[in-house]
Structure formats: C-alpha cells, structure tokens
Amino acid sequence: xxxxxxxxLLAGTAWVSYxxxxxxxxxxxxxxxxxxxxxxxxxxxxxxxxGWGSVTLLKNLDTTLYNVVVVSPRNYFLFTPLLPSxxxxxxxxKSIVEPVRSITRRRPGEVIYYEAEAxxxxxxxKKVRIRSVEQGEHKYExxxxxxxxxxxxGAQPTTFGTPGVYEHASFLKEIxxxxxxxxxxxxxxxxxxxxxxxxxxxxxxxxxxxxxxxPTGVEFAAELQDYVDQDLSKWMPExxxxxxxxxxxxxxxxxxxxxxxxxxxxxxxxxxxxxxxxVNTMVKNVTATHITTKCGDQLEELPYGVLVWxxxxxxxxxxxxxxxxxxxxTSPRGLLINDKLQLLGxxxxxxxxxxxTFYPGLFPTAQVAHQEGEYLAHVLKKQHKIDHLRWQLADxxxxxxxxxxxRLEKAEAAIQPFKYNHQGALAYIGSEKAIADIAIGxxxxxxxxxxxxxxxxxxxxVMCLSFRNRILVALDWLKVSFLGRDSSx
Ligand code: FAD
Ligand code: NAI
Numbered sequence: 001x002x003x004x005x006x007x008x009l010l011a012g013t014a015w016v017s018y019x020x021x022x023x024x025x026x027x028x029x030x031x032x033x034x035x036x037x038x039x040x041x042x043x044x045x046x047x048x049x050x051g052w053g054s055v056t057l058l059k060n061l062d063t064t065l066y067n068v069v070v071v072s073p074r075n076y077f078l079f080t081p082l083l084p085s086x087x088x089x090x091x092x093x094k095s096i097v098e099p100v101r102s103i104t105r106r107r108p109g110e111v112i113y114y115e116a117e118a119x120x121x122x123x124x125x126k127k128v129r130i131r132s133v134e135q136g137e138h139k140y141e142x143x144x145x146x147x148x149x150x151x152x153x154g155a156q157p158t159t160f161g162t163p164g165v166y167e168h169a170s171f172l173k174e175i176x177x178x179x180x181x182x183x184x185x186x187x188x189x190x191x192x193x194x195x196x197x198x199x200x201x202x203x204x205x206x207x208x209x210x211x212x213x214x215p216t217g218v219e220f221a222a223e224l225q226d227y228v229d230q231d232l233s234k235w236m237p238e239x240x241x242x243x244x245x246x247x248x249x250x251x252x253x254x255x256x257x258x259x260x261x262x263x264x265x266x267x268x269x270x271x272x273x274x275x276x277x278x279v280n281t282m283v284k285n286v287t288a289t290h291i292t293t294k295c296g297d298q299l300e301e302l303p304y305g306v307l308v309w310x311x312x313x314x315x316x317x318x319x320x321x322x323x324x325x326x327x328x329x330t331s332p333r334g335l336l337i338n339d340k341l342q343l344l345g346x347x348x349x350x351x352x353x354x355x356x357t358f359y360p361g362l363f364p365t366a367q368v369a370h371q372e373g374e375y376l377a378h379v380l381k382k383q384h385k386i387d388h389l390r391w392q393l394a395d396x397x398x399x400x401x402x403x404x405x406x407r408l409e410k411a412e413a414a415i416q417p418f419k420y421n422h423q424g425a426l427a428y429i430g431s432e433k434a435i436a437d438i439a440i441g442x443x444x445x446x447x448x449x450x451x452x453x454x455x456x457x458x459x460x461x462v463m464c465l466s467f468r469n470r471i472l473v474a475l476d477w478l479k480v481s482f483l484g485r486d487s488s489x
Contacts, residue, residue, distance in 0.1 A: 056373025213249030
C-alpha cells in the first residue's frame with residue numbers, strides 16, 4: 001500500500017491512481033519527516049475542518065511540532081458573522097473568505113491540505129477515511145493514519161424533520177446557500193414585475209419568509225428589509241411596497257440568548273420596519289409554494305416565494321458515525337467531550353471542538369470555537385513536550401530518570417481544563433441598528449441602536465481573519481453607503 005504522511009490510498013476503488021493524484025498535487029504530498037533530528041518521533045496530527053475552530057488552531061499551532069494534515073471539503077475559511085449580509089449584497093462573498101492555502105502557507109512548518117470530506121473515523125485503528133470533493137478523473141478516496149485527530153467539522157442545519165424543507169427551502173450556512181438565496185430573491189422580483197399587480201402569483205413571489213428567530217434568521221430578515229427599503233425602493237418604488245418579509249418563530253420571542261430588553265427592542269424595531277413577526281408560530285410543513293404554520297391550535301397556510309430556513313444545528317454524518325462507535329457518546333446533540341476537549345471514549349487521541357460538540361454551557365458560536373482552537377494549539381504544544389519527555393524517559397540513564405520525571409509531571413500539570421471567557425453577543429437588527437449584550441468580567445452592558453451598529457461594525461472588522469478581509473469588508477460598506485447595494489446575479 002502507498003503511504004505518505006500517514007495516508008494510504010484505498011485499493012480496489014474506481015478512484016484515480018495515487019501517482020496521478022500526486023502528479024497534479026506534488027507539493028501536497030510531501031510530509032515534513034517521521035522523526036525529529038534527535039530521532040524522536042514526529043506525530044501525525046490530522047485536523048478535520050477549515051472553520052472557526054480548525055483555522056484558529058492552525059493559526060496558533062507551532063506546525064513544526066507535528067506532521068500536520070488538514071482535511072476539509074471547503075478550501076477556505078468563511079467569516080460567518082457577515083454571511084447574512086451577503087445575499088442582498090451589503091457585503092460581497094469574496095470579502096469574507098480566506099483561502100486555506102494562504103493560512104497554511106504562513107505557518108512555520110509544512111501543512112498538507114486535502115480538499116476532501118472525512119467520511120468515517122475509526123478510533124480503534126486511528127484512521128480517517130476521506131473522499132475528495134473534486135469530481136471527474138481526479139476523484140480519490142483514501143485512509144489517513146493519525147496519532148492525534150482534531151474534529152472541527154461544525155454542524156449542519158437542522159429541520160427537526162419538518163417535511164418539505166430540504167426540497168423547497170434555502171439554508172444560510174455556507175457560500176452556496178447565500179448565492180442560492182440571492183438568485184431566488186432577484187429572480188422572484190423580476191418574475192413578479194412581469195405580472196399584473198392583481199395577480200395573486202405576484203403577491204406570492206414577493207412574499208419572503210424566514211423561519212427561525214435565532215440570530216441567523218433575524219439578521220437575514222433585517223438585511224432583506226434593508227435592501228427593500230434602501231435600494232429596491234429607488235429602482236422599483238411600486239413593487240418594493242408589495243414585498244413582505246415574514247419571520248416565524250416557534251417560541252414567544254426572538255433572540256432568546258439576549259436579555260429581554262434587547263429582544264424587546266429588536267421586536268419593536270421589526271414592527272416599525274414592517275417585518276411581519278409571527279411568534280409562537282411553528283412551521284409544520286413546507287410545499288413548493290406554501291408553508292403550514294401552527295399557532296396555538298390554529299393551522300394556517302401561508303404562501304411564499306422565497307423561504308429561508310434557520311432553525312439551528314444538527315450533527316453532521318461523520319460526527320454521527322463516530323458517536324455510534326463509542327459507547328460513551330450518548331448524546332444526539334453532538335460529540336461529547338471532557339473539559340480538556342478530549343472526545344469521550346477516545347481521550348488519548350481525539351480532540352473535538354466547536355459546533356460538532358456538545359458540552360453544557362458552551363454554545364455553538366464562533367466565539368466558543370475560536371477560543372477552543374486557541375486552547376488546543378496551546379495543549380498540542382504541551383502535549384508535544386510531554387511526548388518528547390516520555391521518549392527521553394524510555395531510554396534514560398537511571399541517574400537522569402528523576403529529573404526527566406519531574407519535568408514530565410510539570411508538563412502534564414500545565415495542561416489545565418479549557419475555560420471559556422464569554423465576551424458577549426452582538427446582532428444586526430436592521431435600519432442600521434444593532435444590539436449588544438456585552439460581558440466584561442462580572443459586569444454586563446446592554447446596548448442597542450445606531451451607536452451599537454457602529455460598535456457591531458468595528459467589532460466585526462477587528463474580528464476578520466486577515467488584513468485583506470478587513471479592507472474588503474470596509475470597502476464594501478463604504479461602497480454601499482455611497483452607491484447602494486449591488487443586486488445583480
Ligand atoms: P464551522 O466554522 O462551521 O467549520 C466547519 C468546517 O468543517 C468547515 O470548513 C466545513 O467545510 C468542514 N467540514 C464539514 N464537513 C466535513 C467533513 N465531513 N470532513 C472534514 N471537514 C468537514 N457565531 C458567533 O459567535 N457570532 C456570530 O455573529 C455568528 N454569526 C453566524 C452567522 C451565520 C449565518 C451562521 C450560520 C453562524 C454564525 N455563528 C456566529 C456561528 C458560528 O459560525 C459557528 O459557531 C462556528 O462557525 C463554529 O465553528 P466550527 O469550527 O465548529 O465550525
Ligand atoms: P438558533 O438555534 O439560535 O435559533 C433557531 C430558532 O428557530 C429558535 O429560536 C427556535 O425556536 C426556532 N425554530 C425551530 N424550529 C422552528 C420551526 N419549525 N418553526 C419556527 N421556528 C422554529 O439558530 P441559528 O440562528 O441558526 O443560530 C445557530 C447558532 O449560531 C446559535 O448558537 C447562534 O448563537 C449562533 N449565531 C450567532 C450569531 C450572533 O451572535 N450574531 C449570528 C448567527 C448565529
């Protein structure tokens with residue numbers, strides 16, 4: 001079998017030969033080395049995902065300490081907080097992505113990247129089966145051996161089994177989702193413009209429904225209404241008045257993670273902005289043209305032209321398959337980890353972080369995944385030191401044993417549990433207003449309005465992954481304030 005950096009090409013499949021793949025990706029195949037100059041082993045660290053957790057880990061990791069292999073079907077990092085701004089063109093998609101290659105290139109040691117998805121992890125034999133996303137003759141499937149695995153595969157949108165959602169609704173999780181929504185919104189506007197004002201089909205096409213009053217649904221509904229009020233109203237003044245944005249939320253209020261004063265403020269603003277907010281309203285069924293809502297005992301059929309579904313997260317298939325392999329994985333909500341982010345049942349070799357995990361008190365946010373990535377970079381550095389000391393101990397002269405053992409104990413004690421530092425939550429709610437629930441130490445600050453919007457903007461600029469992203473996002477905002485949104489598809 002062909003083995004490179006812990007990778008074995010699976011035999012007997014219809015995939016391209018290893019040599020052919022190597023020809024097209026020569027650089028990707030070169031590992032650093034199996035050992036360090038002193039002869040100690042260099043472990044293989046496989047990182048799954050290129051999102052908030054994994055990229056933060058990579059940015060903070062000393063990549064010379066491991067043979068680092070990154071596997072992700074997405075060859076870029078996506079700055080999700082600004083994703084709701086993209087379907088209507090407030091921010092351009094290219095401004096909020098950063099190629100994985102540009103991140104790995106800047107690391108001190110070589111990092112191998114496979115544009116592939118992990119299909120299955122075998123914690124017993126320490127292997128991950130991956131499949132390339134590339135189509136056609138260069139498609140491959142391989143097994144990667146790992147000494148240490150970090151699972152940061154995020155989550156997929158949940159539908160709670162609501163019939164018709166996958167067939168008819170759009171999600172707002174990834175770049176193709178944002179593109180899909182943009183095309184649907186713009187096409188519907190043009191289709192509606194060709195119909196007579198009394199045609200009920202025109203009304204349906206111009207009904208934009210968002211399901212889920214969490215921050216994703218709220219921020220997108222707000223952006224959509226901004227687009228209608230600030231841009232479309234100039235080009236198509238009559239038609240823009242017919243557009244109706246509706247937000248359905250199953251609970252009694254939206255934005256549950258915010259303080260009451262803030263979600264109340266957002267709900268009042270939605271009323272002023274004429275967003276039709278339907279709380280206590282659960283969507284039970286979706287067809288190509290209608291949703292069925294349930295409010296109390298009342299069922300209602302609501303026509304829609306574009307439906308955006310944002311009702312939270314569910315584990316991905318690779319996480320579910322891993323859960324099934326470990327008896328300790330008893331939660332359907334995500335991979336169970338301990339306070340050092342070690343996967344329950346595979347504590348010696350697998351870490352997991354971010355949206356793919358479930359740990360009480362840690363929410364599926366970028367803030368958590370980011371801090372976990374930083375923490376794991378620190379842990380992996382310490383772990384390397386521990387491994388090295390253990391290697392030294394195995395061959396040590398008796399006189400050296402006490403000294404090495406003391407250092408080993410000190411290094412082991414240095415790995416403290418992960419401590420999350422919640423800095424607060426921010427959300428854009430439309431009409432250039434935002435809300436902020438800020439936590440500084442024990443103190444809490446609740447802010448809402450236009451100044452908070454400026455705070456929201458500056459916070460996200462600071463949080464952007466790279467200088468390039470920061471400049472592009474700032475220019476997008478500047479462009480929109482002078483020239484309006486670019487809504488071409
Ligand atoms: P992700 O960032 O989702 O990354 C997962 C990675 O794994 C991706 O690269 C993906 O391609 C890859 N992957 C998927 N399947 C596989 C596989 N089988 N094998 C290998 N790799 C795989 N949080 C905030 O704190 N503040 C915000 O303002 C905010 N805004 C948001 C707006 C939107 C629209 C959305 C959808 C989320 C927002 N979040 C926000 C939540 C935040 O984005 C997530 O909590 C965060 O992305 C989680 O990071 P992660 O690394 O766990 O997963
Ligand atoms: P969410 O889980 O926060 O909210 C989903 C909402 O959908 C819930 O309020 C739920 O009651 C509602 N819902 C579920 N099923 C429904 C149905 N059938 N009909 C009507 N309503 C239904 O999900 P969201 O917004 O996708 O966020 C996911 C994660 O990402 C969260 O942890 C969130 O905090 C984070 N995030 C943070 C942002 C921020 O801080 N600004 C922005 C976007 C996401």
